[in-house]
Amino acid sequence: MSTGQAAPKPVHQHMRRNPPIAGEAEAIQAAQGGDARAFETLYALHKRRVYSLCLRMLGNVAEAEDLTQEAFLQLYRKIATFRGDSAFSTWLHRLAVNVVLMHLRKKGLPQVSLEETLEPSQEDGPRKDIGARDLMLSGSIDRVTLERAVENLPPGYRLVFVLHDVEGYEHNEIADMLACSIGNSKSQLHKARMKLRDLLRTGERKEPAV
Amino acid sequence: MTTTRSDRKTMTCAEFQDRLPELFESHADLSAEEHLKTCENCAALVRDLEYIAQQAKLLLPIHDPSPAVWDKIENAIQTEGSGQERAEANRPPVRA
Ligand SMILES: [Zn+2]
Numbered sequence: 001m002s003t004g005q006a007a008p009k010p011v012h013q014h015m016r017r018n019p020p021i022a023g024e025a026e027a028i029q030a031a032q033g034g035d036a037r038a039f040e041t042l043y044a045l046h047k048r049r050v051y052s053l054c055l056r057m058l059g060n061v062a063e064a065e066d067l068t069q070e071a072f073l074q075l076y077r078k079i080a081t082f083r084g085d086s087a088f089s090t091w092l093h094r095l096a097v098n099v100v101l102m103h104l105r106k107k108g109l110p111q112v113s114l115e116e117t118l119e120p121s122q123e124d125g126p127r128k129d130i131g132a133r134d135l136m137l138s139g140s141i142d143r144v145t146l147e148r149a150v151e152n153l154p155p156g157y158r159l160v161f162v163l164h165d166v167e168g169y170e171h172n173e174i175a176d177m178l179a180c181s182i183g184n185s186k187s188q189l190h191k192a193r194m195k196l197r198d199l200l201r202t203g204e205r206k207e208p209a210v
Numbered sequence: 211m212t213t214t215r216s217d218r219k220t221m222t223c224a225e226f227q228d229r230l231p232e233l234f235e236s237h238a239d240l241s242a243e244e245h246l247k248t249c250e251n252c253a254a255l256v257r258d259l260e261y262i263a264q265q266a267k268l269l270l271p272i273h274d275p276s277p278a279v280w281d282k283i284e285n286a287i288q289t290e291g292s293g294q295e296r297a298e299a300n301r302p303p304v305r306a
């Protein structure tokens with residue numbers, strides 16, 4: 001059998017964020033058959049997502065470009081194995097995440113600082129300076145500001161924050177990817193958000209010195 | 211779940227903030243938390259953290275790789291591709 005109604009798939013966060021793209025299915029099929037033009041189309045459709053992911057995880061343009069290249073080369077080699085049982089973009093982004101993590105592991109990685117950042121910096125009591133209303137975020141953080149704050153997160157925090165809050169992965173997926181516990185992933189995420197709040201509030205009070 | 215009403219009332223900021231990661235993860239309705247009704251500090255904290263998580267979802271793709279990236283990919287593919295063609299050319303022809 002060839003077509004038939006596809007059963008409705010569960011709507012994962014990835015899929016909500018990766019709605020089907022016109023012409024993608026045809027391009028995938030053609031690229032699987034070795035059509036170079038079709039592969040270029042897939043690159044054009046997904047380069048931005050893949051590169052943004054790499055850049056946010058790595059915080060470095062040169063590395064992000066290298067790994068974008070590596071991710072698409074792996075895609076080229078593996079595309080024949082894509083079966084269509086997940087969204088193509090979900091599959092590709094997972095591939096890209098793995099490329100980045102592999103690279104970070106070789107470098108000896110924020111994985112290390114994953115542990116390090118877990119150490120409670122003070123006692124884990126409440127922050128004394130969380131308080132007055134004027135310390136609340138104004139609710140008008142623009143994307144550039146948030147982007148810059150994310151760049152300034154310690155690498156271990158940044159990975160979990162980007163994977164969970166930006167990319168929409170679940171904690172069990174992240175734990176799997178980073179080879180850490182789910183509890184670890186959750187606690188890293190919380191600390192990342194707390195740290196971001198700090199960075200954003202500091203940014204609101206004064207322009208960054210750099 | 212098992213906390214009683216009076217426990218919640220006497221919960222300190224430290225205790226509340228310790229529970230926060232778990233509260234966020236359970237997608238519980240935080241506005242129902244007694245502590246938030248009486249503590250502006252923690253209420254502000256919760257609003258900020260929710261706001262940050264919300265804004266992060268809007269961060270999606272705004273960066274583009276330089277055109278050089280595709281050039282390199284194309285070169286690498288051509289190299290690999292010609293390798294494959296050579297391999298195929300070397301294969302003995304299939305007889306019908
Ligand atoms: Zn409080």
